[in-house]
Amino acid sequence: MKTAGIHHITAFVRDAQATVDFYAGLLGLRLVKKTINFDAPEVYHLYFGDEQGSPGTIITFFPSAGSRLGTIGAGQVGITTYVVPEGSLDFWRERLAKFGVEVLETTRFGETYLQFGDPDNMQAELVARQEGPNSTWTFGGIPADKAIKGFGGAVLFSLAPASTASLLEQVMGLEKTGEDAGYARFRSFGELGNIIDVNVNEMPRGAGGAGTVHHIAWRAKDFAEHERWRAHVESSGYQPTPIVDRQYFNAIYFRELGGILFEIATDPPGFARDEDQAHLGEQLMLPEWYEKYREQIVALLPPIEVRVLEEDQL
Numbered sequence: 001m002k003t004a005g006i007h008h009i010t011a012f013v014r015d016a017q018a019t020v021d022f023y024a025g026l027l028g029l030r031l032v033k034k035t036i037n038f039d040a041p042e043v044y045h046l047y048f049g050d051e052q053g054s055p056g057t058i059i060t061f062f063p064s065a066g067s068r069l070g071t072i073g074a075g076q077v078g079i080t081t082y083v084v085p086e087g088s089l090d091f092w093r094e095r096l097a098k099f100g101v102e103v104l105e106t107t108r109f110g111e112t113y114l115q116f117g118d119p120d121n122m123q124a125e126l127v128a129r130q131e132g133p134n135s136t137w138t139f140g141g142i143p144a145d146k147a148i149k150g151f152g153g154a155v156l157f158s159l160a161p162a163s164t165a166s167l168l169e170q171v172m173g174l175e176k177t178g179e180d181a182g183y184a185r186f187r188s189f190g191e192l193g194n195i196i197d198v199n200v201n202e203m204p205r206g207a208g209g210a211g212t213v214h215h216i217a218w219r220a221k222d223f224a225e226h227e228r229w230r231a232h233v234e235s236s237g238y239q240p241t242p243i244v245d246r247q248y249f250n251a252i253y254f255r256e257l258g259g260i261l262f263e264i265a266t267d268p269p270g271f272a273r274d275e276d277q278a279h280l281g282e283q284l285m286l287p288e289w290y291e292k293y294r295e296q297i298v299a300l301l302p303p304i305e306v307r308v309l310e311e312d313q314l
Helices: 016-026 089-098 161-170 223-235 288-300
Strands: 006-013 030-037 040-049 058-063 076-084 104-108 111-117 123-128 150-157 175-180 183-187 195-199 212-220 249-255 261-269
Touching (some): 006 076, 006 150, 006 261, 016 058, 040 288, 076 212, 089 111, 089 123, 161 175, 161 183, 223 261
Parallel strands (some): 150 195
Antiparallel strands (some): 006 212, 030 040, 076 150, 104 111, 175 183, 183 195, 249 261
Protein backbone atom coordinates (compact mmCIF):
# COMPACT_ATOMS: atom_id res chain seq x y z
CA MET A 1 0.00 0.00 0.00
CA LYS A 2 1.13 3.55 -0.74
CA THR A 3 -0.14 6.81 0.75
CA ALA A 4 -0.20 9.91 -1.46
CA GLY A 5 1.37 11.85 1.41
CA ILE A 6 0.29 14.07 4.29
CA HIS A 7 -3.43 14.63 4.83
CA HIS A 8 -3.09 17.10 7.71
CA ILE A 9 -0.90 18.06 10.67
CA THR A 10 -2.35 18.96 14.09
CA ALA A 11 -0.66 21.03 16.79
CA PHE A 12 -1.17 22.66 20.19
CA VAL A 13 -1.10 26.46 20.61
CA ARG A 14 -2.13 28.92 23.31
CA ASP A 15 -3.91 31.91 21.75
CA ALA A 16 -6.71 31.36 19.24
CA GLN A 17 -6.71 34.88 17.74
CA ALA A 18 -2.92 35.00 17.51
CA THR A 19 -3.04 31.69 15.64
CA VAL A 20 -5.66 33.01 13.21
CA ASP A 21 -3.62 36.18 12.69
CA PHE A 22 -0.45 34.22 11.96
CA TYR A 23 -1.75 31.45 9.74
CA ALA A 24 -4.54 33.34 7.95
CA GLY A 25 -3.36 36.94 8.26
CA LEU A 26 0.38 36.54 7.75
CA LEU A 27 0.74 33.23 5.87
CA GLY A 28 -2.48 33.71 3.92
CA LEU A 29 -4.06 30.30 4.50
CA ARG A 30 -7.84 30.04 4.51
CA LEU A 31 -9.65 29.23 7.74
CA VAL A 32 -11.74 26.40 6.29
CA LYS A 33 -13.34 25.07 9.47
CA LYS A 34 -14.08 26.49 12.90
CA THR A 35 -15.20 23.69 15.18
CA ILE A 36 -14.29 22.20 18.56
CA ASN A 37 -12.11 19.49 19.98
CA PHE A 38 -14.66 16.64 20.08
CA ASP A 39 -12.93 15.29 23.20
CA ALA A 40 -12.76 18.70 24.93
CA PRO A 41 -15.58 20.93 23.61
CA GLU A 42 -14.37 24.00 25.49
CA VAL A 43 -11.39 24.11 23.07
CA TYR A 44 -11.55 25.21 19.44
CA HIS A 45 -10.35 22.99 16.63
CA LEU A 46 -9.27 25.33 13.83
CA TYR A 47 -8.42 24.09 10.33
CA PHE A 48 -6.43 26.14 7.79
CA GLY A 49 -5.63 25.19 4.20
CA ASP A 50 -6.18 26.08 0.58
CA GLU A 51 -9.48 27.43 -0.76
CA GLN A 52 -11.15 24.01 -0.78
CA GLY A 53 -9.46 22.61 2.31
CA SER A 54 -7.77 19.98 0.16
CA PRO A 55 -5.91 17.05 1.71
CA GLY A 56 -2.22 17.91 1.71
CA THR A 57 -2.85 21.54 2.68
CA ILE A 58 -4.48 21.33 6.12
CA ILE A 59 -2.81 22.51 9.33
CA THR A 60 -5.06 22.26 12.40
CA PHE A 61 -4.80 23.65 15.92
CA PHE A 62 -6.14 23.15 19.42
CA PRO A 63 -5.70 26.58 21.07
CA SER A 64 -5.81 26.54 24.88
CA ALA A 65 -5.11 29.76 26.74
CA GLY A 66 -2.63 29.44 29.57
CA SER A 67 -1.37 26.01 28.54
CA ARG A 68 2.29 25.29 29.08
CA LEU A 69 4.79 25.49 26.25
CA GLY A 70 6.11 22.18 24.99
CA THR A 71 9.63 21.32 23.87
CA ILE A 72 10.31 20.33 20.28
CA GLY A 73 12.39 17.17 20.11
CA ALA A 74 12.54 13.49 19.26
CA GLY A 75 9.19 11.74 19.00
CA GLN A 76 7.55 14.63 17.13
CA VAL A 77 7.15 16.34 13.82
CA GLY A 78 9.95 18.86 14.24
CA ILE A 79 9.29 21.19 11.31
CA THR A 80 6.21 21.64 9.14
CA THR A 81 7.16 22.37 5.53
CA TYR A 82 5.02 24.57 3.28
CA VAL A 83 5.57 24.79 -0.46
CA VAL A 84 5.29 28.03 -2.45
CA PRO A 85 5.58 28.62 -6.21
CA GLU A 86 8.98 28.78 -7.85
CA GLY A 87 10.43 32.28 -7.82
CA SER A 88 8.41 33.43 -4.79
CA LEU A 89 10.93 33.08 -1.94
CA ASP A 90 12.02 36.71 -2.28
CA PHE A 91 8.40 37.78 -1.76
CA TRP A 92 8.23 35.65 1.39
CA ARG A 93 11.58 36.91 2.70
CA GLU A 94 10.24 40.45 2.45
CA ARG A 95 6.85 39.55 3.91
CA LEU A 96 8.23 37.75 6.93
CA ALA A 97 10.63 40.64 7.54
CA LYS A 98 7.76 43.14 7.31
CA PHE A 99 5.98 41.30 10.10
CA GLY A 100 9.13 41.08 12.21
CA VAL A 101 9.44 37.30 11.93
CA GLU A 102 13.00 36.09 12.43
CA VAL A 103 14.07 33.81 9.56
CA LEU A 104 16.87 31.28 9.32
CA GLU A 105 17.86 30.45 5.74
CA THR A 106 19.20 26.96 5.24
CA THR A 107 19.62 24.28 2.57
CA ARG A 108 18.87 20.55 2.35
CA PHE A 109 19.07 18.33 -0.70
CA GLY A 110 19.97 21.33 -2.84
CA GLU A 111 16.85 23.29 -1.85
CA THR A 112 16.66 26.63 -0.02
CA TYR A 113 14.42 26.82 3.05
CA LEU A 114 13.17 29.82 5.02
CA GLN A 115 12.69 28.59 8.60
CA PHE A 116 10.77 30.47 11.30
CA GLY A 117 8.59 30.03 14.36
CA ASP A 118 4.93 30.87 14.95
CA PRO A 119 3.71 32.78 18.06
CA ASP A 120 4.36 29.68 20.21
CA ASN A 121 7.64 28.96 18.36
CA MET A 122 6.27 25.93 16.53
CA GLN A 123 8.74 25.50 13.70
CA ALA A 124 7.76 25.97 10.05
CA GLU A 125 9.63 26.46 6.80
CA LEU A 126 8.93 27.56 3.23
CA VAL A 127 10.43 25.95 0.13
CA ALA A 128 9.76 26.79 -3.52
CA ARG A 129 8.90 23.95 -5.91
CA GLN A 130 7.27 23.59 -9.28
CA GLU A 131 5.14 20.55 -8.49
CA GLY A 132 1.67 20.87 -7.08
CA PRO A 133 -1.17 23.16 -8.19
CA ASN A 134 -0.95 26.84 -7.34
CA SER A 135 -3.33 28.21 -4.76
CA THR A 136 -6.43 30.09 -5.87
CA TRP A 137 -6.86 31.83 -2.50
CA THR A 138 -5.71 35.42 -1.99
CA PHE A 139 -5.74 37.33 1.28
CA GLY A 140 -4.03 40.28 2.92
CA GLY A 141 -1.83 41.31 0.03
CA ILE A 142 -0.66 37.80 -0.92
CA PRO A 143 -1.39 37.22 -4.63
CA ALA A 144 -2.32 33.73 -5.77
CA ASP A 145 0.91 33.36 -7.74
CA LYS A 146 2.90 33.78 -4.48
CA ALA A 147 0.51 32.02 -2.10
CA ILE A 148 1.30 28.85 -0.17
CA LYS A 149 0.18 25.83 -2.20
CA GLY A 150 -0.02 23.48 0.77
CA PHE A 151 2.44 21.19 2.49
CA GLY A 152 5.80 20.51 0.95
CA GLY A 153 6.11 17.79 3.60
CA ALA A 154 7.56 17.62 7.10
CA VAL A 155 10.74 16.98 9.04
CA LEU A 156 10.38 14.11 11.52
CA PHE A 157 12.42 14.03 14.73
CA SER A 158 12.52 10.37 15.75
CA LEU A 159 13.67 8.51 18.84
CA ALA A 160 14.53 5.60 16.53
CA PRO A 161 15.29 7.01 13.06
CA ALA A 162 16.00 3.62 11.48
CA SER A 163 12.64 2.28 12.66
CA THR A 164 10.80 5.38 11.44
CA ALA A 165 12.55 5.12 8.08
CA SER A 166 11.59 1.47 7.80
CA LEU A 167 7.96 2.30 8.58
CA LEU A 168 7.84 5.02 5.93
CA GLU A 169 9.19 2.64 3.30
CA GLN A 170 7.77 -0.74 4.26
CA VAL A 171 4.35 0.25 5.65
CA MET A 172 3.44 3.68 4.27
CA GLY A 173 4.93 2.99 0.83
CA LEU A 174 7.24 6.00 0.49
CA GLU A 175 10.47 5.72 -1.50
CA LYS A 176 13.83 6.67 -0.02
CA THR A 177 15.56 9.10 -2.38
CA GLY A 178 18.78 9.98 -0.55
CA GLU A 179 20.61 11.34 2.49
CA ASP A 180 22.07 14.79 3.06
CA ALA A 181 23.32 16.82 6.04
CA GLY A 182 21.99 14.40 8.65
CA TYR A 183 18.63 13.79 7.00
CA ALA A 184 17.16 10.86 5.06
CA ARG A 185 14.58 11.84 2.43
CA PHE A 186 11.46 9.91 1.49
CA ARG A 187 8.95 10.70 -1.24
CA SER A 188 5.35 9.67 -1.86
CA PHE A 189 3.56 9.75 -5.21
CA GLY A 190 1.37 12.79 -4.44
CA GLU A 191 2.08 16.37 -5.51
CA LEU A 192 1.64 18.00 -2.07
CA GLY A 193 2.76 16.83 1.37
CA ASN A 194 4.93 14.34 -0.44
CA ILE A 195 8.52 14.84 0.83
CA ILE A 196 9.46 13.66 4.31
CA ASP A 197 12.89 14.27 5.80
CA VAL A 198 13.89 12.22 8.86
CA ASN A 199 16.62 13.53 11.16
CA VAL A 200 18.95 10.53 11.40
CA ASN A 201 20.94 11.87 14.38
CA GLU A 202 20.13 11.28 18.04
CA MET A 203 18.42 14.20 19.76
CA PRO A 204 16.71 14.86 23.09
CA ARG A 205 13.13 13.69 23.54
CA GLY A 206 10.48 16.35 23.01
CA ALA A 207 7.68 17.20 25.44
CA GLY A 208 4.14 17.91 24.33
CA GLY A 209 2.56 21.30 24.86
CA ALA A 210 1.85 24.55 23.07
CA GLY A 211 4.15 25.06 20.10
CA THR A 212 4.47 21.35 19.31
CA VAL A 213 2.82 19.03 16.81
CA HIS A 214 0.42 16.47 18.25
CA HIS A 215 0.22 14.18 15.22
CA ILE A 216 0.79 13.86 11.49
CA ALA A 217 -1.97 12.35 9.36
CA TRP A 218 -1.50 10.45 6.10
CA ARG A 219 -3.94 10.16 3.23
CA ALA A 220 -6.29 7.28 2.43
CA LYS A 221 -8.17 7.88 -0.82
CA ASP A 222 -11.55 6.55 0.36
CA PHE A 223 -13.31 4.64 3.13
CA ALA A 224 -12.64 1.22 1.62
CA GLU A 225 -8.92 1.89 1.34
CA HIS A 226 -8.97 3.26 4.88
CA GLU A 227 -10.21 -0.09 6.20
CA ARG A 228 -7.42 -1.82 4.26
CA TRP A 229 -4.91 0.61 5.78
CA ARG A 230 -6.04 -0.33 9.27
CA ALA A 231 -5.59 -4.03 8.57
CA HIS A 232 -2.24 -3.35 6.88
CA VAL A 233 -0.91 -1.32 9.84
CA GLU A 234 -2.06 -3.96 12.31
CA SER A 235 -0.54 -6.82 10.32
CA SER A 236 2.73 -4.85 10.23
CA GLY A 237 3.01 -5.08 14.02
CA TYR A 238 1.51 -1.76 15.10
CA GLN A 239 -1.60 -1.14 17.20
CA PRO A 240 -4.05 1.11 15.34
CA THR A 241 -7.14 2.45 17.08
CA PRO A 242 -10.60 1.60 15.83
CA ILE A 243 -11.85 3.84 13.03
CA VAL A 244 -13.04 7.19 14.43
CA ASP A 245 -15.51 9.51 12.64
CA ARG A 246 -14.04 13.02 12.67
CA GLN A 247 -16.93 14.48 10.61
CA TYR A 248 -14.70 15.69 7.77
CA PHE A 249 -12.69 12.47 7.51
CA ASN A 250 -12.44 9.09 9.20
CA ALA A 251 -9.29 8.44 11.22
CA ILE A 252 -7.15 5.75 12.79
CA TYR A 253 -4.17 6.46 15.04
CA PHE A 254 -1.04 4.57 16.02
CA ARG A 255 2.30 5.39 17.65
CA GLU A 256 5.33 4.44 15.55
CA LEU A 257 8.54 3.12 17.13
CA GLY A 258 10.26 6.52 16.93
CA GLY A 259 7.60 7.96 19.24
CA ILE A 260 5.66 9.98 16.65
CA LEU A 261 1.87 9.73 16.66
CA PHE A 262 0.65 8.81 13.18
CA GLU A 263 -2.90 9.08 11.87
CA ILE A 264 -4.34 7.83 8.61
CA ALA A 265 -7.29 9.94 7.42
CA THR A 266 -9.71 9.62 4.53
CA ASP A 267 -9.83 12.24 1.79
CA PRO A 268 -13.68 12.27 1.88
CA PRO A 269 -16.09 13.65 2.86
CA GLY A 270 -14.18 16.95 3.20
CA PHE A 271 -15.00 20.32 4.70
CA ALA A 272 -17.96 21.25 2.48
CA ARG A 273 -20.12 18.53 4.02
CA ASP A 274 -21.75 21.01 6.42
CA GLU A 275 -20.93 24.45 4.93
CA ASP A 276 -21.16 25.97 1.49
CA GLN A 277 -17.75 26.14 -0.20
CA ALA A 278 -17.94 29.93 -0.47
CA HIS A 279 -18.48 30.32 3.27
CA LEU A 280 -16.12 27.76 4.78
CA GLY A 281 -14.87 28.66 8.25
CA GLU A 282 -17.32 31.50 8.85
CA GLN A 283 -19.56 29.81 11.43
CA LEU A 284 -18.87 27.61 14.43
CA MET A 285 -19.75 24.10 13.25
CA LEU A 286 -20.66 21.50 15.87
CA PRO A 287 -21.24 17.78 15.45
CA GLU A 288 -24.84 16.74 15.89
CA TRP A 289 -24.35 15.39 19.41
CA TYR A 290 -23.03 18.76 20.67
CA GLU A 291 -25.58 21.00 18.93
CA LYS A 292 -27.93 21.06 21.92
CA TYR A 293 -25.06 22.51 24.01
CA ARG A 294 -24.21 25.25 21.50
CA GLU A 295 -25.03 28.17 23.82
CA GLN A 296 -22.87 26.81 26.63
CA ILE A 297 -20.00 25.93 24.26
CA VAL A 298 -19.99 29.36 22.60
CA ALA A 299 -19.83 31.00 26.04
CA LEU A 300 -16.60 29.11 26.77
CA LEU A 301 -14.85 29.97 23.49
CA PRO A 302 -13.01 33.26 22.90
CA PRO A 303 -14.25 35.30 19.93
CA ILE A 304 -12.00 35.11 16.86
CA GLU A 305 -11.98 36.73 13.43
CA VAL A 306 -10.03 36.46 10.22
CA ARG A 307 -8.73 39.95 9.61
CA VAL A 308 -6.32 41.83 7.38
CA LEU A 309 -3.41 42.74 9.66
CA GLU A 310 -2.15 46.25 10.29
CA GLU A 311 1.07 45.64 8.33
CA ASP A 312 -1.03 44.91 5.21
CA GLN A 313 -3.08 48.08 5.61
CA LEU A 314 -0.12 50.47 5.41
